[in-house]
Amino acid sequence: MGTNDQERSLPHGLRLVALAGAAALTLTAGLATPLDPAPRQARAADDGKKVLTVAVAQSVDSLSPFLAVRLLSTSIHRLMYEYLTNYDPKDNHAIPGLATKWEPSPDKLTWTYTIRSNSAWSDGQQATAEDAAWTFNKMMTDTGAATANGSYVGNFRRVSAPSPTKLVIELKKPQATMAALDVPIVPKHVWEKVSDFSEFNNDKSFPVVGNGPFVLSGYKADSYVRLKANKSFWRGSPKFDELVFRYYKDQDAAVSALRKGEVSFVAGSPSLTPAQAESLEGADNIQVNDAPGRRFYALATNPGAKAKNGEKFGDGHPSLLDQRVRNALFRAVDREAIIDKVFRGHAVEGEGYIPPRFQDYFWKPSASQKLAYDPAEAARLLDRAGYKKNGDGKRVGKDGKPITYRVLCHATDPNDKAVGKYLQEWWGELGIGVRLNCLDNVTDPWLAGKYDLAFDGWSVNPDPHFVLSIHTCGALPATPEETGATDNFICDKKYDELYARQLTEYDPAKRADIVKQMESRLYDLGYMNVMAYPNAVEAFRTDQIKSITTMPAKAGNIYGQDGYWSWWSAVPADSGGSSDNASSTGVVVGIVAGVVVLAGLGAFAAMRRRATAEERE
Numbered sequence: 001m002g003t004n005d006q007e008r009s010l011p012h013g014l015r016l017v018a019l020a021g022a023a024a025l026t027l028t029a030g031l032a033t034p035l036d037p038a039p040r041q042a043r044a045a046d047d048g049k050k051v052l053t054v055a056v057a058q059s060v061d062s063l064s065p066f067l068a069v070r071l072l073s074t075s076i077h078r079l080m081y082e083y084l085t086n087y088d089p090k091d092n093h094a095i096p097g098l099a100t101k102w103e104p105s106p107d108k109l110t111w112t113y114t115i116r117s118n119s120a121w122s123d124g125q126q127a128t129a130e131d132a133a134w135t136f137n138k139m140m141t142d143t144g145a146a147t148a149n150g151s152y153v154g155n156f157r158r159v160s161a162p163s164p165t166k167l168v169i170e171l172k173k174p175q176a177t178m179a180a181l182d183v184p185i186v187p188k189h190v191w192e193k194v195s196d197f198s199e200f201n202n203d204k205s206f207p208v209v210g211n212g213p214f215v216l217s218g219y220k221a222d223s224y225v226r227l228k229a230n231k232s233f234w235r236g237s238p239k240f241d242e243l244v245f246r247y248y249k250d251q252d253a254a255v256s257a258l259r260k261g262e263v264s265f266v267a268g269s270p271s272l273t274p275a276q277a278e279s280l281e282g283a284d285n286i287q288v289n290d291a292p293g294r295r296f297y298a299l300a301t302n303p304g305a306k307a308k309n310g311e312k313f314g315d316g317h318p319s320l321l322d323q324r325v326r327n328a329l330f331r332a333v334d335r336e337a338i339i340d341k342v343f344r345g346h347a348v349e350g351e352g353y354i355p356p357r358f359q360d361y362f363w364k365p366s367a368s369q370k371l372a373y374d375p376a377e378a379a380r381l382l383d384r385a386g387y388k389k390n391g392d393g394k395r396v397g398k399d400g401k402p403i404t405y406r407v408l409c410h411a412t413d414p415n416d417k418a419v420g421k422y423l424q425e426w427w428g429e430l431g432i433g434v435r436l437n438c439l440d441n442v443t444d445p446w447l448a449g450k451y452d453l454a455f456d457g458w459s460v461n462p463d464p465h466f467v468l469s470i471h472t473c474g475a476l477p478a479t480p481e482e483t484g485a486t487d488n489f490i491c492d493k494k495y496d497e498l499y500a501r502q503l504t505e506y507d508p509a510k511r512a513d514i515v516k517q518m519e520s521r522l523y524d525l526g527y528m529n530v531m532a533y534p535n536a537v538e539a540f541r542t543d544q545i546k547s548i549t550t551m552p553a554k555a556g557n558i559y560g561q562d563g564y565w566s567w568w569s570a571v572p573a574d575s576g577g578s579s580d581n582a583s584s585t586g587v588v589v590g591i592v593a594g595v596v597v598l599a600g601l602g603a604f605a606a607m608r609r610r611a612t613a614e615e616r617e
Contacts, residue, residue: 049241050572052545053262054559055254056245057269057412059222063202065184066138066145071270071459071560072245076225078564079243080210081184084113084132084167089565090553092462094179098127098211099167108174108506113167118234121187122207122215129161134188136169144198149183151469151485155503174504176511180463187211213238213568222247239571249412249440251276255539259283264545267538267559270295270459273414274344277537285543291555292357293536294562296350297415299333299407299529300456300488301326305449306476313480314449317405319387319397326526327371328381329453332426334373335531342418346537350530352519353467354460357533360512361464363519371529379430395431404433408445408454411438416455419531447483456488456528461562464515465503471522472496488527495521536560546571 062068065077082098099113119127136159138145139152146153153159158170169178190209194200202208208216213233218226225245229238248254251268255276258266266272271293272280280286302316319325335349348356351370352363365371382388387395387403394402407423409416417438424434437451445451460467469475473491477484498518505511522528536557540548549569550556558566 050239050575051242051244052240052264052567052570052572053244053246054567055248055257055263055266057248057251057254057267059247060203060219060225063208063216063219063225064197064200065148065186065202066197067147067201069148072225075560076216076227076245077184078212078561079214079227079567080208080212080216081186082119082127082211083184084181085179087462087551087562089549089551089556089561089563092552092562098132098185102179104178109171111169111171111178113169115165115167116234117165119211120232120234121190121209121211122230122232123187123190123209125187125189126164127185127187127211128164129167130164131188132167132185133159133161134192135183135185138191138197139183142197144196147198147483151466151475152177152181152183154474174506176503176506177463177465180461180465182461182463182466185211213564214243217242222249233568235568238568239575240567243567251412251414255280258286258539258541261285261541261544263541265538265540265558267536269410269413270560271346271534271537272539274346274537277346277539278344280539285541286539287542288537288539289550289558290346290535290537291550291557292348292355293534293557294355294357294461294560295457295459295534295536296353296355296530297347297532297534298350298456299330299453299531301329301453301527301529302449302451303489303491303527305480305489306491307479307482308473308476308484309479311480314451316449317397317403317452319385319403320405320452322385323526324381324385325387328378328385328430329427329432330371330526330529331374331378331381332430333423333529333531334426336373337422338419338531342415342422343532343534347532347534350532351523352516353522353528353530354464354515354519355533358460358462358464360508361515361519363516365520365523369520369523371523371526375426375429382430389431393431394433402433403431404435405452406435406437408442408451409436409438410442410455411440413455415534419455446488449489454488458487459560468499468502468515468518471528472499490522490525490527492521492525495525541573543573546573546575 056072058070058072060073061070062073065081068074068077084097084099085094086097088095098115098119100116102111102113104111115129115132121127136153136156139150140156155172155175156169157172160168162168187209203219206217210216213230213235214227215230217228224247227243229241231237246263254263254266255272257263268276277288277290280288301320302314304312304316304321305314306312339345339347339349351365354361354363356362382395387397390396397403407420409420420436427434442454446454458467470485470487471490473496475485476489476491477486495518498514498521502511502514502518505514538557538559548558549565550558551561551563551565
């Protein structure tokens with residue numbers, strides 16, 4: 001289930017004042033070597049254009065910003081459309097985007113945004129407050145348009161545009177996320193012609209009108225996405241003329257393409273495996289970036305799929321409705337072994353729902369609360385729950401049949417398969433069978449609730465609202481036939497109460513405390529077991545890319561950022577001189593470790609499709 005973001009990689013997905021343009025730390029590297037005095041430079045098209053090609057291991061779910069939830073898709077939308085605000089690449093604080101400033105009324109129920117006058121759509125028309133108002137109003141009145149980001153407007157009472165540069169949003173109650181509305185603003189004059197937002201994927205006519213740093217110019221499903229530089233982008237044109245995302249189902253093939261110079265950058269799904277990263281270390285003209293990531297890697301249990309109308313569906317194993325059973329399973333998971341043997345140290349042991357990179361919201365269970373690795377205690381919990389072993393050493397359910405759990409995993413993710421083998425071993429010692437169900441697309445069984453457990457993961461954005469919203473009762477589908485924003489059908493009254501409180505709390509410290517209470521509650525419920533926080537492990541060719549911005553500056557990722565900074569700032573290797581868009585400090589990125597302080601998390605909203613672990617934002 002789940003990416004992110006911002007984003008995503010799970011079945012159902014979720015989403016979320018200084019001047020921008022501040023320089024961020026860049027990755028730079030030498031060009032020629034004694035063995036390759038004339039190295040391959042930034043790839044050029046036949047017409048001499050500079051093309052930056054990014055190898056990706058994830059397909060696009062939709063090119064409509066109203067439907068997309070996968071990390072690749074939402075990353076592309078950040079390049080195509082401006083949001084009201086953006087995140088500073090140095091430290092993730094809110095900065096101007098389409099809006100140059102924003103301010104609330106004294107009661108914080110009315111927010112006024114000043115829309116910049118120097119942003120134009122790629123067809124020449126001016127981007128105005130009316131475009132933003134129309135975008136939000138369409139999401140408020142059309143369930144199809146609210147599929148991906150509807151949670152952001154659920155508290156909106158009214159949105160208007162009194163003038164081309166003035167946007168006014170009136171709220172039902174205070175909302176702490178008004179500087180973190182991660183909603184792409186689309187051109188009204190183009191999108192008002194769409195008749196059915198639930199079906200329109202924005203992938204038939206090119207170029208697609210936008211006002212971001214790149215313009216979508218071509219697409220072929222499970223093959224490529226092509227974007228051209230927007231020469232009139234208000235923040236400045238990208239240095240590469242074109243940006244291409246090329247799909248590779250085989251991650252090793254993508255790494256091989258990087259070695260051959262056929263692609264400029266590779267990130268994996270979303271990260272390179274330790275073996276792939278290690279194979280690239282020291283390779284000529286290749287730089288590996290290994291930084292603390294913005295994702296979590298988890299196991300999710302089926303809590304009994306149900307809809308808002310109370311109707312149950314799916315076929316999750318009934319034993320998993322018992323919290324003692326869930327706790328027993330997770331006490332039999334050796335997180336340290338997963339970090340050491342699967343991720344080979346390129347990850348941090350998982351605990352709370354929000355990665356340590358977002359320090360303000362990072363939570364750890366107390367010693368007495370922690371579900372530490374303890375196989376003996378796991379066996380005792382199962383015994384007390386009434387699931388004892390038979391004469392063959394197999395745990396049996398209430399129906400007298402041996403228990404075998406079906407675990408959804410991603411066929412393209414080697415981490416899922418590796419951890420799955422350990423689960424078969426660890427849970428096998430408890431007398432429980434494990435059947436891995438590795439699929440290219442886990443969306444259908446996940447949406448239908450036809451699984452027992454599943455590998456889950458989300459990319460977290462700087463504000464926690466959205467990724468927390470996917471576990472509320474309100475995120476459940478209206479009926480079994482529909483699709484909600486829920487991650488894995490969790491619905492808990494106490495959690496919902498905390499969620500409502502954090503949304504209206506403007507004091508950062510108090511809000512962070514409530515968010516941590518939510519994480520604690522989610523941990524105790526036991527429906528979600530965060531096993532690891534994987535590093536962002538990626539690589540690029542230094543003879544094609546001279547410099548590129550990481551986010552955050554000191555130890556950040558390149559692919560899947562909370563913004564467009566990496567690809568907008570990237571400088572071709574043969575450009576000469578330093579980029580105006582990026583820092584010229586000449587810092588060389590190597591393998592970095594440790595935890596980076598940022599602030600927050602991110603969210604998505606009701607969605608029509610579900611993506612899983614490597615698929616969400």
